[in-house]
Amino acid sequence: MPKILPQVGGDVVELILADHRWFEEALRELRDVRSDRAAVLADLAAVLIAHAEAEESKVYPSLRKRDAIDAEEVEHSEHEHDEGNEALLALMEVGDTSSDEFGDKVHELSEALSHHLDEEERDVLNPARTDVSAEVRERLGADFAAERARLLDANCGEIENVRRIVAEAGKK
Template sequence: MPGKYGSRNAQGKHRIAKDDPLAISLLKEEHHTFRTLFDEAEKARPDRLVAIARELCMRLTVHMAIEEEILYPALKPVIGGDEVNEGIVEHQSGKRIIAELEQLDGTEELFASKVHVLGEETVHHIDEEDEDLFEDARAAGEKGGIDLDALGGKLRSRQAELYNQIMATGETGKTCEAQPDEVERA
């Protein structure tokens, strides 16, 4: 039974449509996984919560990297910078919590709260992507401004590369993610 996040997977623009281009369907599949894992985290016992948090941190790190390396730069010229820049700033917030979680072992008093807040922020972000960013991307694709199937192939290839790197070394290796200067100076 889906929880408060996972139930969204079957609603409105969060659903994976048969005509979704590859880039959108790939990212929505991941969004579904995130919502499901955050629901599981809400009910998990402490030992299971640590495993879920580790999986979420790894998956989110890869997801944000492929969006920032491939998706966002491809979309910015065709849909404008506002949504893309907001996404980058929201990613930065998530990365900070992930970095904190990766330093913890799960016994800390605030561990579950950090996972919960990461969930709230992530679900807000992915809901906006599903409802706004992807719709704008789809419209740009329909006008010939971007090939979202070809972009999806690039996303999938880079995602596999990053997961293979994690399997081999435990780390993603070098990524080319966005550097939100404004956030760092604040």
């Protein structure tokens, strides 16, 4: 299992892509019956929540303000985060990591996450590359990395926090 990436700054597009590749590796580990699935899931929950929350609070508003993405794209991406969080919570609530149910829930999370990563890379990150200056992407990278680190330090992937996030999304 790859270590949780210690991000301190850089181009926000590259930082987000590094997390995306990390998510894909974590999902591969979750599918491997020989891995420590509980540990992998704990790491994935922490990084996934920190990543999405940092995008929503730091990256999307800035890209929207600069007209790189529109309100509809922000809403769509946030909706996909909500779907991913629901799938993550369902997986976290499975007691037996060796059960068929765990495998089924890994598949559901993998489907939701893969769909989101693909769309975000095409519809959010590409416009960020072309419509936002390198200087702004660097500043956004520092803001994203700092917020992600703050959330990781606050144990954002704990199941009670994931439940709270899913419940709040249900009230939107």
